[in-house]
Amino acid sequence: MGRIDTSRGYARGVQSAVYRAGVSGTRPAVPTTFAGLEAAARAALGAEEFAYLAGGAGAEHTMTANTDGFAAWGILPRVLRDVRERDLSIELFGKRRATPFYLSPIGVLELAHPDADVAVGRAAAALDVPYALSNQASKPMEEVAAAMGEGSRWFQLYWSSSDELNASLLARAEAAGAEAILITLDTHLLGWRTRDLDLGFLPFTRGQGIAQYTSDPVFAELVRERVRSGAIGDPSAPPVKVTPRAIRTALGIARRGARTALVDGGALDALRSPLPRAAVETFLDVFADPGLTWERLARVRELTSLPVVLKGIVHPDDAERAVEAGFDGVVVSNHGGRQIDRSVATIAALPGVVERVAGRIPVLFDSGLRGGADAVIALALGATAVGIGRPYAYGLGIAGATGVGEVVRNFIAELDATLALAGATRIGDLGPGTLRAV
Incomplete structure (x- = not known):
């Protein structure tokens, strides 16, 4: 695996490599489906470790809604278009990105593999995909940054009750080469996580x-x-x-x-x-500050010059408030269903947020993405970039950095194939006309 060159058909290259290896009896390190990834991770990890990575809040209705929500949309392909050359790149935070994917922050990755965040960082850098380093990491950000070299990285901040600690973490993130700060807003209290409670x-x-x-x-x-x-x-x-x-x-x-x-x-x-x-x-x-408000959060501008993105936005009014307050982006996310049970699915919330933002700031998306075809739907509904979460954590648990790399590779390849088969050649070609409500 290496840097992304989609101009010659990334999906075809991946398929060719897999099938050629198959002639010699070599199979991929990780399954290509989410169900296969989850089953393999369950077999590879201990009960507590798997429960923490796989679980959600309450009866996990939100987790189900996140994935089932994509079924409300169908891709409407166009044919007889020249799709021999394709461009998956996007513009985000002042840089041209090879693909619209990024790796969402996931904490406590030592539960999946001893190399934890370092392994994920190496895989992300090798594929030219930004990695949002978790505030709840198993490895210090400086160690991950060293492993990533020139790879793009962001930093996720949980706003602490200690302002001095917030300032220190942000200063370290800047020094470690972070290109943006994602402030997670939906975890000021720990969700009712039943799998973890039972154990x-x-x-x-x-x-x-x-x-x-x-x-x-x-x-x-x-x-x-x-x-x-x-x-x-x-x-x-x-x-x-x-x-x-x-x-x-x-x-x-x-x-x-x-x-x-x-x-x-x-x-x-x-x-x-x-x-x-x-x-x-x-x-x-x-760890968290339940008393955090818009007014207090505004202090982040005194602590960092990096773009600041608010993660955990699902209500259009909050998206509008983020624009008015001068933040640099929002992430439509419900924490992968880990915080509130019966929360609105992120793919259902996305169109309302996109409409309210009206192109003034980027709208990122995570929670529920299970493959490249899902990414096409989210991008067609207006997402600027899409985050991969649990799938790469499962890949890490199954096969370390190699597993992460194959998971991300597969997302990119399926996005490339789906884009071409839908009759499009650029991410910018995707829009409401790409989809039909079903």
């Missing part, structure tokens, strides 16, 4: 998914202040039973705390120190 599993309580924090000097000082004040542990909570699992959890927290901004030493030093455990508790305290 009693929240990775953050085990020190997983907080590498952006433990590598941050401002966060490290917040942790030290907590230790100095003696505010470690909840005296009203029942004591944790000492079991083999609890001991493994403590060791895991210590191991992740070693050689970070918290503890300049090995796992044994971290195990002796109260700092790694205090870091978990500090994270749980400062």
Whole structure:
């Protein structure tokens, strides 16, 4: 896999490579369908790990609605058009992008693979697809940036209750070469995630998914202040039973705390120190800000010069407010159905947001995208760019960076094939006339 050249027919090249390898008995590293990806990831991962990556809020009606919503639209192909040469590129945040895809931020990727965000970054850079680094990453942004080289990267920020921490994270993102900031607005409280509740599993309580924090000097000082004040542990909570699992959890927290901004030493030093455990508790305290408002969010302009995009917009009035407030884009997203059950499907919300924005800022889209044909529908309904989420996480769990790369490759190839078969040669050719309500 390498840089995208769609002018000669990307889909045909991918198909040819797969079929030629098949002659020798070599099959792709990951399945091409979402159902196949999910089944293979379930088999490859532990029960807790898979549940966290696959699960949604409540009875998961929103997850179902996100995917089923695409069935409301059918592609209306045109024939006898010259589609020998095609251009999948788009303009976004002042740069020409090879395709309209980007990789949405997904946290705690160590649940899928030890290389986590680094593996995803390498795969994204190899395919010239932007990667939105998660605030809840398993690897510090600087490590991922080094692995990506010149690859395009953005940074997702969960607005913390600590303004100093927000400023530090944004400064680090700029220094690490981020081209844009995505502020996630729909996770100021943790959704009612039933699969995780049934298993009693929240990775953050085990020190997983907080590498952006433990590598941050401002966060490290917040942790030290907590230790100095003696505010470690909840005296009203029942004591944790000492079991083999609890001991493994403590060791895991210590191991992740070693050689970070918290503890300049090995796992044994971290195990002796109260700092790694205090870091978990500090994270749980400062992670989100339920009191965030439009007025307070405006301060982000003082903290970064990068384009700022608001992620989690589904209501047209909020999209209008984002334009009026001078933000640089919105992401129509419901967090992959992980926050509110019975929420409106993102593909159903997209046309209303696009209409209200009226081309004044880019409208990105995620939640529910399962292949290149879905991307065609979202782009025809007005999305500027489309984010891939769970599918690449499953690819990571199945085959590491190779799995991520094949998943993304397949999305691009199916988009290319669908575009041509619909009678179009450019992303700009897609529009309401490409679709019919069914």
